[in-house]
Amino acid sequence: MSQSIMIIYIIVLIGVFYFVGIAPQKKEKKRKEELMNSLAVGDYVLTNAGMYGQLIDITSDMVIVEFGGKNCRIPMLKAAISSVEKPDAMAKGEVSEESKNANS
Numbered sequence: 001m002s003q004s005i006m007i008i009y010i011i012v013l014i015g016v017f018y019f020v021g022i023a024p025q026k027k028e029k030k031r032k033e034e035l036m037n038s039l040a041v042g043d044y045v046l047t048n049a050g051m052y053g054q055l056i057d058i059t060s061d062m063v064i065v066e067f068g069g070k071n072c073r074i075p076m077l078k079a080a081i082s083s084v085e086k087p088d089a090m091a092k093g094e095v096s097e098e099s100k101n102a103n104s
Contacts, residue, residue: 036078039063046083047076 039045043055045065053067053074063081066073 035081035084039078039081039084040086042087044085044087045081046085047080048082049080 039055039058041055041058044052045055045063046052047065051065051067053065055063056066056073057064058078061078062075063078064073064075
């Protein structure tokens with residue numbers, strides 16, 4: 001009887017570990033991939049460093065972001081982007097759910 005209880009206990013621990021540790025990481029990775037695939041020139045992005053700018057050029061793993069004026073263009077990895085806002089949403093004054101989550 002005690003062996004079956006021990007096996008059930010181990011299975012429950014593995015299940016808890018999966019739902020607490022692995023599942024959220026998979027979900028975040030999928031969200032990040034969708035974010036990278038939705039990038040387009042002209043989008044406004046928030047970087048991991050907290051800098052906010054507009055995409056000027058996109059390559060396979062790099063982007064060029066314009067911060068402030070025309071003289072401040074910085075190339076960076078796509079992985080450094082934490083959220084994206086489309087220009088039409090910016091014109092309407094809408095704030096995306098991703099930006100709310102990134103600012104929290």
